[in-house]
Amino acid sequence: MDSADRTARMPSRKGKGRYMVQDIAVAGAGIGGLAFATLAAREGRRVTVFDQFDAPRPIGSGLVIQPVGQMVLDVAGAGDSARALGQKIHSMLGHEATTGRRVLDVTYDRKGGPHYGLGIHRAALFDCLLTAARDTGAEIRPDHRVSARDGQRLIFANGTSDGPFELIVDAAGAASPLSPLQSRPLGYGAVWGTVPWPDTRLPTDRLSQRYRAADRMIGALPIGRLPDDQQPLAAIFWSLPADGHDAWRAAPLDHWKAEATALWPDFAPFLETVTEHDVMTMARYTHGTLRTPVSEGLAHIGDAAHRASPQLGQGANMALLDAYALWSALDRHPLDEALRAYVLARRWHVWTYQVFSAVFTPQYQSDSRFLPKLRDHILFPVSRIPPVPGILSRLVRGTLLPPLGSLHPRQP
Ligand SMILES: Cc1cc2nc3c(=O)[nH]c(=O)nc-3n(C[C@H](O)[C@H](O)[C@H](O)COP(=O)(O)OP(=O)(O)OC[C@H]3O[C@@H](n4cnc5c(N)ncnc54)[C@H](O)[C@@H]3O)c2cc1C
Secondary structure: OOHHHHHHOOOOOOOOOOOOOOEEEEEOOOHHHHHHHHHHHOOOOEEEEEOOOOOOOOOOOEEEEOHHHHHHHHHHOOHHHHHHHOEEEOEEEEEEOOOOOEEEEEEOOOOOOOOOEEEEEHHHHHHHHHHHHHHOOOEEEOOOOEEEEEOOEEEEOOOOEEOOOOEEEEOOHHHOOOOOOOOEEOOEEEEEEEEEOOOOOOOOOEEEEEEEOOOEEEEEEEEEOOOOOOOOEEEEEEEEEOOOHHHHHHOOHHHHHHHHHHHOHHHHHHHOOOOOHHHOEEEOOEEEEOOOOEEOOEEEOHHHOEEOOHHHOOHHHHHHHHHHHHHHHHHHOOHHHHHHHHHHHHHHHHHHHHHHHHHHHHHHOOOOOHHHHHHHHHHHHHHOOOOHHHHHHHHHHOOOOOOOOOOOOOOO
16 A cells, blocks of 8 residues: 555544654554554554464463553553453462472562452453454454564565554564564573363462472463353463473473472362373563664564563563553654653663563572572562562562653543
8 A cells, every 4th residue: 555545544633642643553463562553543543453463363371461551451441351351360379399488479469459460361361452452443454474664664574565654663572573672592481381270279369389499380370261261261381491392292291290290289180181292382581671662663562672581470561561651652742752752651660670570580490509599598588578578569560660650641
């Protein structure tokens, strides 16, 4: 489509913003891309979301949307539907398997307050965001694998292109072809799977974990249900060295089940429906942050701008907060200023969480013998001394620092 066509098809200005960037391309219909598209399109902008998938679909198992991310879902109109499908998580509890010691104990609200994490299947969250995006008039174009950009045009892998767009939003995730971020591969990843929530004594409002030093980590996260299905689900995970997947797959499944169950007998019922290796999918993690996640006419959000292990459960929240901040900045400033305002609004929050993630991850996923001892004998006891529990609650909620700087929440 050429620019004359595009101009003819521009919708009328319905938004309240004085500085309406009218024509926006979003690369990637993931968590950040759909949230941004939903927010931006409802003010009358023309928003086109390009994704590589042949039909809209999510990939992966479950995750936790923290209170700050839930706020963004609410503003985007996807909060109620997400809460209807997800499961409230009030705490995270982890034990060392060989000693039985409690080494992680974080609650969202020590005094019965209103905060909780929302455990949710990625497909359920995707469904809520896709519905919200379509309802606000964003156009979703599957089967468009972005390979590069040429100025304000997007180039696709099949050789076609589209544009020019006033703004390109790179929400193409950890493998974005538009992002210059070179992230550092982490030594450990994990296999993840989704299973029916079994008959178990584990509570449905808690993320439960077991560790052996830092070279084994097992987890069970309640994630609610899928749309059109009443079956409550769990996301389960088992830590593996980044290069350990082939060896894990080559060994009989029963050997793994026996090891996992020996470390954590309560995990056994979660494994009953894992009948082949393919039930579990390997996820490898990287860590890195773009110093300046914008350039002329381009903004990177979510994993395209910063990547970390899921140890703090903040990646989706970061993508949602980025989406909110960029939308809010575009509503308040002309494009160039808006991009600067977006960077400033998110800089310290992103930086702080990236530092915490880099510090915490090797305590739970590494070959270190020293770090898990530090975790169990010094850091965990310190974490019980006020005011540290309150600080840790704010850390998981995503509010250790103001997440949006001067672009604080406001109703559109
Ligand atoms: C196993 C695992 C568990 C996690 N658990 C949590 C958790 O508990 N809490 C949390 O907050 N975060 C968690 N995260 C992190 C979180 O999933 C990511 O940080 C988040 O999904 C990033 O959102 P995004 O919008 O940037 O990218 P994504 O959600 O990954 O979306 C990227 C989209 O871009 C599309 N795309 C990619 N390349 C192209 C291309 N070339 N052209 C067109 N489209 C493209 C993809 O198809 C996809 O739809 C977890 C991550 C993993 C791997």
